[in-house]
Each structure stands twice: as C-alpha cells, then as structure tokens.
Amino acid sequence: MTRQAPALQIRAAACTDLPALIALDSVAAHDPRRAVQIGEWLADGHMHVAELDGTLGGYRVQHRHFFGEAFIEMLMVAAPLRGYGIGSALLLHATSISAGTRLFSSTNQSNTSMQRLLAAAGFVRCGIVHGLDEGDPELIYRFATDDVR
Template identity: 40%
Template sequence: MGDIEPGALVLRRAEPADRTALAGTDPIAAAGDPTRRASIRRWCEQGLALLAEDSRGPVGYGVLEYTFFEQGFLTLLTVVPGARRQGVATRLLTAVEAACTTPKLFTSTNVSNQPMQQLLLKSGWRPAGLVHGLDEGDPELFYLCPSENLSLSSTLRTFPDTVIGKESRI
C-alpha cells in the first residue's frame, strides 16, 4: 500500500458484509484464528466496528463496546502495516471517542505495544491501571479517555465522511 491521500480516507460503521475484508486487515484473523474471525463477524453484525477505508479498500478498524463496567471500551484498534503512520489510527480513535455514549471511555494495550501507547498519550488519554496475567510476561496497561474529548464529541455523535462530504452516524 502507498500513502493515503488526504481526504481519501472514509470512516464508517462496518456492516456484516464487511467481515471478510476486516479479517484481511487483522493479522490474527488473517492467520486463520477462528475466535478472532467469530468476533469480527459479531462486531460487524452488532454495529460495533468502525471501518477505515481508502480507494483500495479497508485499511483498519476499531471496535467500541460497552462491556467494561457498562462504560465505553475500545476493544481493538488495528491498521494494516502499509497504512500505519499516516493518521488512520488517530482518525479511528477520534471516531470512537465521538461515538461513545457513556461518560467514560477506556482501552488497554500491552506494555510491549509502544505505538499504541504513544497514540493514546498523544491524544490525551491517561494511564488508569496495570493488569498482570492476561498475556504471560506482557502486562496490560489500561487508559482513560479525557472527558473533554467525550464532552466535545458526545454532542455530535457523528463524524464527517471526508469523501462524500456528509455527516455519517456511527
């Protein structure tokens, strides 16, 4: 994949028909993991996945659920290697913040995942805790989205569709 042209990235809610394409952007699903593939199917069917795509197709996705103490939780954010460091993850993160309908939004990442930690800190998220034992030898860091990101976006509950120039519900 080459560089993503400014304005060529579209963010939208993934539909059930997108599940195969999403699985292709996810390294765990692409490797054939049946559990991840089942999760992707469920996320698409339940409208929980936000898809980022350009003219060549999907380049990443994020999943927003409400299973973490009934608060928003960014369960997964992934971007294909050829589209990284081009603003895709930042746009997905902002879309998740805009879509969240609870007063708090959390996420977690492994200690070893430095790029995700950098993205979260750059976006103003604050460390909220550390859990050992989920992935052996690689603790999980939890983060909390700043309330001002949510209060700003929560009044809109939409994000701009940069290709067709209209507001899209998520």
C-alpha cells in the first residue's frame, strides 16, 4: 500500500480563518496582543494561509511597508505541522507573486530554523538591525534573483 502525500494549498486568508490562525500561532498562546495583530493583518488583506489536507497549517504576512519593497513580516507554521514543507511552500508562493521585484524578510539571530528556511528558499542575508529585541539582533534577508530591478 502506498501512502499519498498530503495536499497542500496556498490561498488568501479569509475572515473565517481568524480562530484557526490564532490557535496555530505559538505566540498568541501566551500573548493576547498577537491575536489582535493577527486580526489586523487579516483585515489589511496581506495574509496568505497554507492548508494541509484541509487543516490550516500556517500563514504568511506580506506587505510593501519596507521602503516600498515587498516584505514578509511574519511566517508562522503550526508547531505540530513543522517539517511538512508548509514554510517552504509559503516562501515559494511569496517569491512567485513577487517575481521581478525585490522581496525581503527578517528573523531574529536566535531563530536558526527560520534562517535555514530562508537560505533553502534562496534568500541571502543582507543586513542586521540591533536594538529591536535586546541581545537578539534582527537579520535582514533578500530573495536572491537576477531579475531584480
């Protein structure tokens, strides 16, 4: 008997996704401000979600508030579903809809999992910001593509 790979779908987030988005977010579990922030991202229309066999498994927030450039502000994958390619799929989707333009993201220096994910998706480190989180600099990444203006 062969096992079928789970079906992964990326789509724009809908208002009805809010409870599931809050439930899958590891920060929202202990910080109620994140639940409010998720609602704001959803209302702004800058959020895409990943469904794995019909279950919401992750989300990405992308906007153009970073010096007018496309920027992935948040990428979150439900802890029990990490390792199924959801983060990679969300990044691939981001690079495909941003083709021909610059795309940036960032992560804390302590978040080595996200650093590996960004590198595997073709992002290169291009800067650092100190002072946002004390003792944990923010590393800036840019998607490495030859067709950037």
